[in-house]
Amino acid sequence: MGKSLLSIFRALLLLAFMWHGVSACAQPLAAQDAQTSGGSEQAFEAVIPDFTAPSAEWWGAWEKLEHEQRVQWLQQLETAWREWRSSLAVDSALRSQDENVEARFQGIRQIWDDRDRYLKTKLLEQVSFPADPDVNQWAASDRSVADGLARLDSLVAEIQLANDSLDQSRSLLDRQLLKMRDAEQPSSDHERAAARVFLAQVNHLLLIERRERLVAREVAWKKEMELASAELQRMLSELKFSEKVEQDIAAAIEALALEIEKLLSQRAELQSALLQKTDESKAFDMRLSVMLLDLRIQQKRLERHRAILRQHINAAADPTGETKPIKKGKRVVEGATRIRDVVGKELAVKRTQLMSWLDDNQTREQEALVQSWWQRIEEINSVLKVVSKALVDVERYNKSQLTLVREQQGLWAAVGEDFESWRIFFSDLWQRFSHYTLFDINNNPVTIVTLLQILLAWLIAYLASRITRRALRRLVDTNQASESTVYSIGRVSHYAYILIAFLASLMIIGLDTTSLTVVAGALSVGIGFGLQEIFGNFVSGLILLFERPLKVGDLVELESGVFGRIRAINVRSTRITTRDNVDILVPNSEFVAGRVINHTLDDPIRRIHVDFGVAYGSDPAMVQQAAMEAADKVVLTHTDWNHKTEVWLVGFGESSLDFKLVVWINSNRLAPLGDPYAQYNVELLESLTRHGIEIPFPQRDLRLRSWDDKAWPAAVLRRNGGRRGTGD
Known part of the structure; x- marks a missing residue:
């Protein structure tokens, strides 16, 4: 007994020492955490921006x-x-x-x-x-x-x-x-x-x-x-069966059925009266009433169906009751969905029609009538939302019903109830739909399946083209091929896939070789008479893709005056975006048969001449310095040992000394909508103003000369009787 007490005492003493050691270690760690937390709070410093010029990201943290x-x-x-x-x-x-x-x-x-x-x-x-x-x-x-x-x-x-x-x-x-x-x-x-x-x-x-x-x-x-x-x-x-709830739901179902019959009779009377109306405004009013009744009927039908679903869920919770099949109400849901969509589209038409009738010269009676129509339209719209919510409720109740059946009768019972009905429905629908003959080609029936096969062939061609272009794009990203080469290969492969899909479609339809020959002959005749321009442009596009005198991104200028960057080389035409952000479709034949200036074919570096003038008396050296500084500020400027910026004095104008800023620019750095001359003119204006160099404007000097008696011609004096002047 004494040894056992001694062992217990030793164990307690050991636990006390261990607890003391853990506490001693925890205190420094807690103090360290407190210091770290305090240090982080102290390290936080609010950034106050300079309100005279706030920086862009002072609030980034x-x-x-x-x-x-x-x-x-x-x-x-x-x-x-x-x-x-x-x-x-x-x-x-x-x-x-x-x-x-x-x-x-x-x-x-x-x-x-x-x-x-x-x-x-x-x-x-x-x-x-x-x-x-x-x-x-x-x-x-x-x-x-x-x-x-x-x-x-x-x-x-x-x-x-x-x-x-x-x-x-x-x-x-x-x-x-x-x-x-x-x-x-x-x-x-x-x-x-x-x-x-x-x-x-x-x-x-x-x-x-x-x-x-x-x-x-x-x-x-x-x-x-x-x-x-x-x-x-x-x-x-945990749902419990309730007999009272069962009776209440049955009474509600019966009351809703009576309301539906009443609404149906009202709709029938209103529809028959609508057919006899010839006045447009009265017909419009009655049609709005019919639309509202249609939605009310569907609303009550959905409410009745929800009550039936609650009744089935209550019955499924009865462990002693008879097992009932799942109530789906597909016809009710489909009918309500169809009516909701039809009324929604017709409501949009009615709104547009009512907007067209609005007039500032309406009488008070007309304004009141239009106001009542707007209220009716808003009421129809609100009932539309109620019907949509009821459809969602029915779907949710169906899922809850299946969940309860799965818990009460097992998983396979719920799956079998739902899956079997859907399988039979879709199988029958597919059999009737897929084998319906649309038309015949050479006694070969074309059905929905045939069209789906053709669609599949084109889809495969499209996916193959996308995969090919992505693979080629990876070659560009890894610098294994140039972008222009990849673009050309991608275009040609795209045309090849289209041709393969077209031939496969003809084979699926059932056209034989003779038919293909007839089609080829008809195509040849069409090319010879009316499609020669289109075919010529197509061949020109292939030449551009293979020869590659032009590529996407090049800055080109045509004989017709079109100036811009190439954005795409298509089958018939090439898309060019001008500086005004205008897309121009130029036929491919114009690039092959006409003269084309490609500013970025081999070397994007080109030289431009910017004309400007200064006032007489300006120091040419100072003008040259100012122009050189202006050129240096433009990002387009390119200078090296072989391309230097120069300033030329090219002439003496009537009011100015005429200079030229001759500068080399990199066309690839030019923005699609930019004008290099405008950029250099702005910098020239600022630089000349900064150096105090005057920019002239046209001037005329008028000199007046006085005449004395000796200076007047003798003939004029004789004609005027010795008087000065013309005598007029």
Whole structure:
């Protein structure tokens, strides 16, 4: 006994020592973690931009920070902004920008408050999931969960819209930054541009917070929907049969059947009256009523079918009851779907027709009538939504019915019930549909199967062409082949696949060799008479692809004056995009038979001559220096030992010294919509102005000369009797 107590004491003592060692090791680790955490908080430093010229990405770390750090950053940002604004002069535009920025700050804080309040709110608060439920209790919970799932789908759509808004905000930021950089500094225009940039950046932060609020809501709804779906599944498995519910559902089914008969009789009367109406406005009104009745009928039929499904689910929960076959109601669903689609299309037509009747000169009675029609159209649209929701409910009830049957009768019973009916239906439908003869070619029937085989042949050709082009693209990416070569091979292989698919289609249809000969002869006659231009362009396209005097991306100029880059070489024509972003389709024969200037055939480096003039009295050396500086600022300029920029004095004009800036440019660096002359002219203007060189304009000198008596011609004096002047 004493030895056992001693052993227990030793064990307890050993455990005490071990616990003390673990605690001693844990304390330094906790202190180290606290230091690390404190160090990270101390390491956080809010970035305050220079409000006179905000940088592009000063707020880039915003999304990576915790909520408390964002709050701290926003406080410091607000303080710095207000201090900077107080140092500026009073300006109405800046005051407006200040109000907008303050509104964005307040919007961010409001989003934080809404998110905290929303996350504390219990979702689906009024939804209950009772134990041992009946089918009506399950249906009520199922309806609430379905509404929650619809809300989750709308949140996903809102998040997508928020992402699109962020993309648009980034584009706006780029544009505002460019405007700010273009504004002269320092100036009031630059201050306003900088304020607009900061406003766009704070607005971007607001959009980020909105998106994160939606994401937080989505996460909360997903968790809630997972729990609710699990509870709903639990209710379905614990469903209890109720005789009272059975009687209530039977009474509801009977009442709905009476309502349907009443609506059908109303529709029949209205339809017969509609056939006798000749007045357009009355017929329009009655047709809207018929559409509304059609939807009401389908709504009641779907409600009745939902009640029948609840009745079957209640019966399936009865362990002592007789096993009933699954009630699918395909005819009800198909009829409601068809009516919904037809009414939806007709409703769009009616809206367009009603819009065409709107007139500013309508009387009050006509306005009231049109207003009533608009209300009727909105009512029809709302019932359309109800019918669509009812169709979704029926589909969900069918799935729940199958789930309950699987639990009550086993998996194979549910699968057999559902699969066998679908298999028989589709098998019979396919047999009737696929062997239907559309037309005959040489006594060979062409059926749906024949068309599907032809479609399969073309699909295989298309996939083969795509795979070939991807394989060729990989050769370009790995620098094993040039892009122009790959483009030519891809085009030729594409035409080959098309030819193979065409021949395979003819064989599937059943055309023999004689028929192919007749087709070839007819094609030859067509080429000889009416298709020679098209055939010539096709052959010219093949020549361009094989000879490769032109390739995609080349900068070309035609005899007709077309100037631009080649975007595609097709069967009949080549697409060229001009500097004005105009796509011109040029026949391929024009490239083969005409004169074509290819600025990027072997060497993209070419020389251009930019004419400009300066005022008389300007220093030619200074003009040359200014022009050289202007050329250096243009990114198109290419200079090396063999290509040097030069400035020539080419003449003495009436009002200016005429110069030429002779510069080498790289055509591949030229933007598709750019004009090199415009770029050099802008830089020349800025450089000449900066060096104080005057740009002249036409001038005329007028000299007045006085005449004395001796200077006047004698003949004029004799004619005027000794007087000066002409005497006129």
